[in-house]
Amino acid sequence: MSEQYILVTGGAGYIGSHTVIELIQNGYKVVIVDNLINSSFDAVSRIEFIVGEKVPFFNVDLKDEKSLTKVFETYSIKSVIHFAALKAVGESTKIPLDYYDNNVNGTITLLKVMNNVNVKTIVFSSSATVYGDATRFENMIPIPEHCPNDPTNPYGKTKYVIEQIIHDLYNSDPEWRAAILRYFNPIGAHPSGLIGEDPLGIPNNLLPYLAQVAIGRREKLSIFGNDYNSHDGTPIRDYIHVVDLAKGHIASLSYLNNLESNKGLFREWNLGTGKGSTVFDVYHAFSKAVGRDLPYEVVGRRAGDVLDLTANPTRANTELEWFAEKSIEDACKDLWRWTTKNPFGFQLDNYKWTIFGEIEGNRLHTVDLDGFKVSITNYGATIQNIELNGDKLVLGFDNLESYQSSSNPFFGATVGRYANRIGNGGFTIDGKSFKTEINESENKTLHGGSQGFDKKQWLGPIVLKEDDNSVSLSFKYIDPNGSNGFPSDLETIVKYIVSPKNTLTIDFESQIVGNNGDVTALNLTNHSYFTLGDDVIDEYQVELSTPKYLALDSNQLPTGETKKLDSTSFKFGSQQFDDDFIINEANELLDTRSQDLKTLVNISSSSHSIKVSSTEPAFQLYTGDGIFVGEFKSRAGFAVEPSRPVNAINSSNAKQVILRKGETYGSKIQYEFA
């Protein structure tokens, strides 16, 4: 691989994940290594969601020299930013061996491997804890880099020892380039509210604790002493926004990269604001962000605490031309956004994921709301399974390969760019005509072509607990200009909302991104096949909300005429449907989500029933006569595909399927099971 990567160890962690985003947004390619023992893979999928691309991830422990070496063999790595570490001061005094083992052993192994493969640039995540109590000296507040080190706990000692090791390594081989970044107190979260600090157990630090008080997970904040010699009696620390901190890594990395060739370096830099804030300052700022005064109690001083540990960041300011730009207020706002969106961090009780198939990082995500189980995979953002108290209600495969096969009848898939059929081998917009891939007889393009959205690896998901105890999973895919013949780069987000009362809602949203085009034809739906317990659908009772459907010519394309069923209430029996029913002939909306959900069909068996609603003007009803795959036979399930009318792009009513740059396409579907 010629392209050069930055290896980020601990890239799924708090500071690591924020740094990965900054790196990618600054044009770097990144590989993440993390053993996930104190971090979550969700951070990685959210990073991918934010940056809009896959980020290579290896679940590797740094102490595993063999696996780590393999990472360096797989990707061409230029330099390393090394975060991976255990980092809880209190915990480190209880299980010091784990701290030395993870932090020191892990780093030694990392350095050995780097040495072996001749990668000699490292940015090391150190900490102001290496200074220990800087107030023990004259004139060492604000703390400069030359302040003598004397860490007072095992965590701090591991950082100190690692600095020493890297320094000795540099002394032994001056080709090494090492930036030692000594963090002060990182706070805040990513402005997107998608990533932030996710402490396991009781938070050690002021703001995470305060956030848990605000969200109701803790009763009140304990303030350790208000008799210090500060403006409000509480100790002064240097709090820095995690995004500023992340930017410090970019700055130091490019500083190292800009050294004269064959010049090495070992250099420490403080990353702090230089501006001290008291505990009460922070308390007030966060209370303001939350909108109410949070409960607290002043208790006695904590052993080892001192008045003031503010950074002197002059060296970083001048040498790295880096400055902390965000305020405590910014940090508190961002933290509160992160907290409200993720009250339990990345942890969600009723959500689990597993690896699904061979595609790097493809996963199967399952939400289980007492018995109502929905499983969705990144591949095609596909509904792989819906279960009600153990009964399967959709057709799905238990392996990825079957989904990849061309014989897969779009089981559960997100269908795009253009659901259903396009005639004439393409379409014309503003006089400009586009040829789309022909994958059906008579010059037709079915479901966007052979490599449509259903065959793509979707980013994410972002899994969130919604206010009504629903759990939502949002997937993102950016379809490049020209794929299957469709114009423009198109970003699509499909959000699945699993709700109590056995309801699954799907929200589609698309926009044109990038500069490779400003218009496209678009029609999205989900292609689940429902089964209500029988081997075949013939005994199912059907209630349609409309008898009206489009008359088709011999090519299965609309003639322009509509027809009516005699009755909207019947058993499927042996009837075959592959017809497009019309709810709203005159739809003009590109984003139908403003509309109320309309019931389209009610279908029931002796044991179960499903109601499908949507905001869409039409829906395809398909009795699955063409299913012949694996264990599944003809008419094993039926599909209801709410969308825009078949081939609308080639009709007088094309407006509803033409998306222009700046506009938003949207639609909503809902399944209710009983």
Added chain:
Amino acid sequence: MSEQYILVTGGAGYIGSHTVIELIQNGYKVVIVDNLINSSFDAVSRIEFIVGEKVPFFNVDLKDEKSLTKVFETYSIKSVIHFAALKAVGESTKIPLDYYDNNVNGTITLLKVMNNVNVKTIVFSSSATVYGDATRFENMIPIPEHCPNDPTNPYGKTKYVIEQIIHDLYNSDPEWRAAILRYFNPIGAHPSGLIGEDPLGIPNNLLPYLAQVAIGRREKLSIFGNDYNSHDGTPIRDYIHVVDLAKGHIASLSYLNNLESNKGLFREWNLGTGKGSTVFDVYHAFSKAVGRDLPYEVVGRRAGDVLDLTANPTRANTELEWFAEKSIEDACKDLWRWTTKNPFGFQLDNYKWTIFGEIEGNRLHTVDLDGFKVSITNYGATIQNIELNGDKLVLGFDNLESYQSSSNPFFGATVGRYANRIGNGGFTIDGKSFKTEINESENKTLHGGSQGFDKKQWLGPIVLKEDDNSVSLSFKYIDPNGSNGFPSDLETIVKYIVSPKNTLTIDFESQIVGNNGDVTALNLTNHSYFTLGDDVIDEYQVELSTPKYLALDSNQLPTGETKKLDSTSFKFGSQQFDDDFIINEANELLDTRSQDLKTLVNISSSSHSIKVSSTEPAFQLYTGDGIFVGEFKSRAGFAVEPSRPVNAINSSNAKQVILRKGETYGSKIQYEFA
């Protein structure tokens, strides 16, 4: 295993090996773990030789958690003395990662394993280097334990870090008992001259360097500065005899063991004499030991050197009741003994060893003096092979199992306690009769019984280069009172001397040890079968030094008569010999080694010849008619077994085979090949 062991890591190293000896001589059971990357297994076999017992040894790297855990599962370990480390200051500045990896990683893994198996007592081999330049403070010379630490090189830092880790571990779990021993300058060697310091490459330290000057491996000593403020201008250090140092470990170990139960401890102790000596003091003491003034040159000061780094050992003196007792003069004498016996330490160019068979630690030792190759295994102290320019000259097996089998015709074995036959099922000494194991028809004991010396695992060898460029291998075995019916504990040393001109000399020496008896019957020989190139011996030309042999009765026991051959010069032809030829009927000597070697036989083929000499009064000549084993057929080789006459113990001439406590039994055999 109920018995409790002390695990000694790095037990094959300089200080480790001396400590193992002290431990065993103080009644401790020891398990050694060493990865041998900067030490030699010879140290272990010499330890065994000195202490007279096997010492369990594991060639395990401390970083290998799995293998290390297995050691703790195999032996019940009570506490650990932890030496294993790289220890060359200069080297540590060149390859710091290896130092941190071996020393720090290794220790962390060791501590993890100890924690897992709940072994929480450790004596740690630290160093005065943790103090760095103690002269940077007021009143810190002699250096007390409370002197602040500031190591100035990666080696010293690894020791410092490990102290910290153990301290943090103790803080987290006060059940731990840790003795931190800070060594000053260890010098000297074991008084036996069998073990000592064996530096790889150019020695870092004064005395090892001086020793190499004395032995001619280095031109002259460089003295770095003679303008210090000492009585002779050279810097002052605290040199401590390695045996005193070793005893410090016993003292600290019993100190830890004598703490009140459920009381833990973390405590540092200096191990030094408290008496400083200058470089010139040491130089003069060693020159005196050598007997001449050694060449030296005064050069400029060495960066980082300071005037005086003497220990204050008061804490160890008072708390551990330990004192350094030996002088620099003692150390120099011992070092010189070790150096002259082992000019190249444990390294010998023309000696190699390999593991031989499944018995723990059984090895095959091969000396190769340009084309004359002799291989001897610990099992039975057996000659497994003798080769002259690729031609095998003795019968031997390529696997241990064949030697263990009862069908093995004593190929190459050391035969004891009583070579050849004893009649009447035993013997009587001083009116006390002893029944020996019957392993031949008619109430006879052949070659000491079915489990004689040939079936025992011998200790050692000690491999030494002799003045005439011979290489000697000495094996030791202590045969317990009662084995196969023989009385008293008997210690036997068999020394093989491989010499130029294709000569192999065997020296036997035995003494009664212990208090389980004060007399035994004894008759030793080596039972090699010689082949001179032909499939069978029939064409070999024989020249005997005597025609006289013992007449045997139908039980193959001497009648008392002697017979004479018509001629002492003949071809074997089809003649069968299993007869005892007499050189000196009236032998009274228990130790015949004072006698000159007498030629017994000259036997030659078209391609090779062998001359067998010995100091013994008789020799058995056996034409190997009874050989039927594996690839070897009848008369494939012949044996010449110099020893005392058959069944002498039951004859009027028994004196020569009765060994009493305080006496020494000895004999010598020599094979010369051409």
